[in-house]
Amino acid sequence: MTNSTTTQTPQITINEEVQNILHKIQVDNPDFDDLRPTFMALAILMSITIVLGNVIVLLLFYQERKSLKVAHRYIVSMAICDLLMGLLSVPTQIFMLDQKITASSHHCPWIMGTITALVQTSLAVLVASSIDRYWAVKYPHHYRQKATPFVANCIITISWMIPCSFGFIHFMTAREAKIEKALCFMGSETYNPILLGFLIYGVMPAQLIAIVALYVLIHLEMSKLFKGQRFYSQFMNLAFRRQDNNGPKKVGSMNMREIRTTLLLLITVALAFITFLPGTGIGYLMNFDPKLLEVKSLLICYLLLSINSVFNPFIYAFNIRNVRYAAYRLMKRILCCGIDEDTTDVSVSGTGVDSSQQKSERT
Numbered sequence: 004m005t006n007s008t009t010t011q012t013p014q015i016t017i018n019e020e021v022q023n024i025l026h027k028i029q030v031d032n033p034d035f036d037d038l039r040p041t042f043m044a045l046a047i048l049m050s051i052t053i054v055l056g057n058v059i060v061l062l063l064f065y066q067e068r069k070s071l072k073v074a075h076r077y078i079v080s081m082a083i084c085d086l087l088m089g090l091l092s093v094p095t096q097i098f099m100l101d102q103k104i105t106a107s108s109h110h111c112p113w114i115m116g117t118i119t120a121l122v123q124t125s126l127a128v129l130v131a132s133s134i135d136r137y138w139a140v141k142y143p144h145h146y147r148q149k150a151t152p153f154v155a156n157c158i159i160t161i162s163w164m165i166p167c168s169f170g171f172i173h174f175m176t177a178r179e180a181k182i183e184k185a186l187c188f189m190g191s192e193t194y195n196p197i198l199l200g201f202l203i204y205g206v207m208p209a210q211l212i213a214i215v216a217l218y219v220l221i222h223l224e225m226s227k228l229f230k231g232q233r234f235y236s237q238f239m240n241l242a243f244r245r246q247d248n249n250g251p252k253k254v255g256s257m258n259m260r261e262i263r264t265t266l267l268l269l270i271t272v273a274l275a276f277i278t279f280l281p282g283t284g285i286g287y288l289m290n291f292d293p294k295l296l297e298v299k300s301l302l303i304c305y306l307l308l309s310i311n312s313v314f315n316p317f318i319y320a321f322n323i324r325n326v327r328y329a330a331y332r333l334m335k336r337i338l339c340c341g342i343d344e345d346t347t348d349v350s351v352s353g354t355g356v357d358s359s360q361q362k363s364e365r366t
Contacts, residue, residue, distance in 0.1 A: 031184060034298050039100050042302045046097045049306070049313055053089030056316030057082050063320060063333070074139065074264045076155045077132035078319055080162075081271065084125050085312035092121045093309050104187040106180035111187040113174055115194070119202070120170025122308055126210040126279075127162040129272055133217040134158075136265045140224045143261070169206075172198055186301070207283065214272055221265065270318050278311040 060082050064071065071079075095114045104110050135155070139146045176195040187193075283304075 032298060035103075035186070038299055038302060042306065043097055043100050045306060046093050046100070049309060050089050050093040050097070053085060053093065053309070053312045053316075056313070057086040057089065059333075060316045060319045061086065072264070073150050073152055073155045074132075074135055074261070076152065076159060077128065077135055078264075078267070080128050080159045081125075081132065081315065082319055084121065084128055085315050088121055088125070088309050088312045092118050096305055096309075099187050105183065106185040106187050106193050107183045108187065111180075111193055112177035114187060115177075116170040116174035118170075118305075118308075119173055120167045123166030123169050123202070123206065124163055125275070125312075126207070126214075127166045128159070129275060130210050130213050130217075131158050131162040132268050133214050133221075133272065136268055137217045137221050137224075139261050140221050140265060169198070169202060186298070211276075211280075214276075218269060218272060221269075225262075225265070267318060271315060274314055274318070275311045278307050281307055 061079065064075070064079055064082070095117055098104070098110075099114055102110075104114065135150070135158070138150065173194060176198060177193045178195060180193055
């Protein structure tokens with residue numbers, strides 16, 4: 004009798020600070036209801052813009068497919084990844100907000116798996132394209148001989164398969180959420196701890212460091228070509244200068260096409276870092292110190308991970324010569340009710356005169 008009275012179950016006391024943190028990450032948090040309409044509207048606008056922009060860019064690439072180079076395959080791959088962001092990643096976030104999906108819901112593992120796969124693929128393709136650019140800048144002769152479409156396709160396939168496997172592994176190994184009403188945004192609730200640690204502290208930092216290191220090396224190689232303190236002005240001048248009919252201009256052993264493509268990817272990487280780093284930084288801070296956790300910050304994180312896909316189509320279309328010219332013709336048809344047949348034969352080089360006409364004038 005004495006034993007039964009003395010062996011009582013110990014009472015677990017949760018202090019006010021922990022209760023406050025737990026309340027913040029649950030769907031019944033009033034702040035979540037207040038922010039939901041705004042973030043859903045932004046996400047819908049982002050999704051529409053991403054899909055339309057990348058569909059147009061991919062159609063333009065297809066239209067000019069005969070004149071595209073090997074390096075452009077990486078850009079097409081990035082455009083496809085951005086398109087899937089608009090078709091899958093952002094809509095799943097909208098669905099999650101609209102239905103108030105919790106971490107304990109059976110929908111949460113595939114939602115978080117999809118987001119994980121696409122974000123990781125986006126970074127992996129950036130790494131692959133950065134390697135391609137460094138190869139082209141550092142070893143231009145070797146690049147022209149060995150960088151075949153088959154090699155590019157193999158690299159791109161690997162850069163898609165590995166990140167997608169992370170999303171699939173999460174879906175297969177997702178654990179039951181400890182907090183029943185926790186927001187599905189709290190991915191750590193359902194993630195396998197080994198996979199989560201591998202992604203957060205291994206894969207993502209390695210990808211970011213690799214991209215930064217490669218573009219530092221590219222900068223050093225390009226500065227050797229342009230030499231002196233006028234590096235950037237000469238680089239920008241050559242990168243945007245039009246070509247004449249004698250073929251691509253060269254700087255050392257590199258031609259303007261390689262320089263333009265490198266500039267395109269440099270701008271794309273810079274934009275990705277501007278949008279991606281704040282989101283991941285907020286996530287890391289909240290992971291290290293849960294007291295900083297705010298629903299608003301979580302929602303901003305997820306929007307920032309996708310927002311660069313809104314602007315990328317403009318960069319793709321503007322910086323590639325043939326695609327830029329095709330976009331110009333498309334916009335002229337839309338805005339000016341068609342274009343004259345005589346103007347469709349204008350050379351892409353911007354001279355305004357066909358090469359055969361120039362030859363006849365010379366004779």
